[in-house]
Amino acid sequence: MKKIHYILFFLLCQLSQLNAQDFRFALITDTHIADNTSAAEDLKNSIEQINATPNLDFVLVTGDISENGDRKSLQIAHDLLSQLKLRYYIIPGNHETKWSESGVTAFSQLFGSERFTFEHKGFLFLGFNSGPLMRMADGHVAPQDITWLKKQLSKVGKKKPVILVTHYPLQEGDVDNWFDVTDAVRAYNIRVVLGGHYHSNKFLSYDGIPGILNRSNLRAKSAVGGYSVYDITKDSLLVYEHNIDSPMKKWASLSLSKQYFQEKGSSQKYPDFKVNNEYPQVKKVWLIQSGVGIYSSPAYDGKNIFVGDDMGYLTCYDVRNGKKRWRFKSGSRIVGTPAVANNTIVFGSADQYIYGVNAGNGKLSWKVKASSPVLGAVAIENNIAYIGASDHTFRAINIQNGTIIWEYNQVKGYIETRPLLTDHKVIFGAWDNTLYALDKQTGREVWKWTGGLTRMHFSPAAVWPVAADGKVFITDPERAMTAIDLETGETIWRTKRSMVRETIGLSEDQKRIYSKTMNDSIVCYSTQGNRPTPIWATNVGFGYEHAPSMPVEKGKVVFGSTKSGIMFGLDAYSGNVLWKHKVGNSLINTLVPLNRNQVLFTASGGEIGLLEWQEKYNK
Structure with a gap:
């Protein structure tokens, strides 16, 4: 029966290809827009060449749009991509998700979503985030994104040919739960997974599912940059590298009729x-x-634990058995670790608010508006909560009523760390190469340390400082x-x-x-x-x-x-x-x-x- 099922599935895949029409699209990846580089010029050159190329239907943009995940760079990329005469579909890369002053919200605000789904001439295209989100780690496809992926595939059934689009390759060492993704999709007619990240053309296999990585849009050591072009025919997928002012060169091809993998994957792939x-x-x-x-630690008050998650929920659980007691919904993802004292749980959200919630019943007690997402972890001492945000401001807040005690607004980067409270000081790092020490009572600056660090990515911003x-x-x-x-x-x-x-x-x-x-x-x-x-x-x-x-x-x-x-x-x-x-x-x-x-x-x-x-x- 298994053999018959496999043959039927293979025949259905072939029949579905006969219904598909030939088409061509371009793929741009790893543009890494940043100040004082040629990256924006490289993207502009690619856009102009794509606009001048006939018979292209659309463009895929597969992550690492910016170098530092900042809104300014993403805005530059958005403005350039808006000059495309074709519709484009875009996903973030790790440079948007690991380093992001907005908690990755700017990407969705500018481009509409962290995912895309569309059908074109008989093919379904699904693009999704492959992380990591804010914390340095391997790539990771969030559980809610895998649920979304399953839902989209179940809608179209097992016949329709599907092309998946990620930034990271779905393999060990790149995405920690890659096998969860391949297991979720392999029952369907997945033809290929497209992506970038390696800045080079590579053909890979994700437990049998074909994977194609593409060159970076950057010129790197060459005189010009470039991108990829894909031809979809009745029975084949053809891949070309198209450098600026040069003829296209085919470097890979893939059968659209051959079945590359079985519904049951290898057992060797699991951790x-x-x-x-x-x-x-x-x-x-x-x-x-x-x-x-979940990208933050739980807070604990002796009886209950409080957990913030990527969907913006703060949930209270009984520490004895894990039973849910209540749930509070903020407007966006929660990245920073909450803190609890005197029956008040305090946390920040990427919706630009700092919240004080009753720890007993989950009701809102107060909230403080920031002008940018609040990604920092919280420290509480003597009924005062200390927390940093992405609006270049660090705040001390009375947890009983939400009154702001003081604000320090001279931070140059965004803040994600948990501050250290010691010796009449509050000490924290930011993504600007700087460690700050402020007077705990007044917010007055006591000193700043940079240690000769010159790159933003070297900042002491993720570490939680200690003192002795x-x-x-x-x-x-x-x-x-x-x-x-x-x-x-x-x-x-x-x-x-x-x-x-x-x-x-x-x-x-x-x-x-x-x-x-x-x-x-x-x-x-x-x-x-x-x-x-x-x-x-x-x-x-x-x-x-x-x-x-x-x-x-x-x-x-x-x-x-x-x-x-x-x-x-x-x-x-x-x-x-x-x-x-x-x-x-x-x-x-x-x-x-x-x-x-x-x-x-x-x-x-x-x-x-x-x-x-x-x-x-x-x-």
């Missing part, structure tokens, strides 16, 4: 969960699959750990010895700091003295790592997490591995330990849960 068998003392007390991407022994400790994307004088803002020491990135944690006795390296290890340094002093380093075996999930110590255990769904606990004094556990294959946000043996977690894959480990376990 390996054997680590959970190695540490059977770890159990899930409860686990929720929310079905929505008269020093502030940070790490940054330049792979450095730095100790800064708490009073003066002067650099005391800076080291790239351990190749750490955007993670820092402080011991409960304030004598040690912890950080993740970019490959396998957690390192521990002393907070004491005026030079970097390593204490221990442990190979945890999590592989390549660059996610900004902070190590947290509780009960003499260092809790940590990774971009690939791994959580772990280490002895705070020796670094010995106590346990490891894998939940899914996507980014685990900064963990919230309740005690030595229990820890709350959220993940970009939509998981929310409570993990528990036993210290004495008999197998």
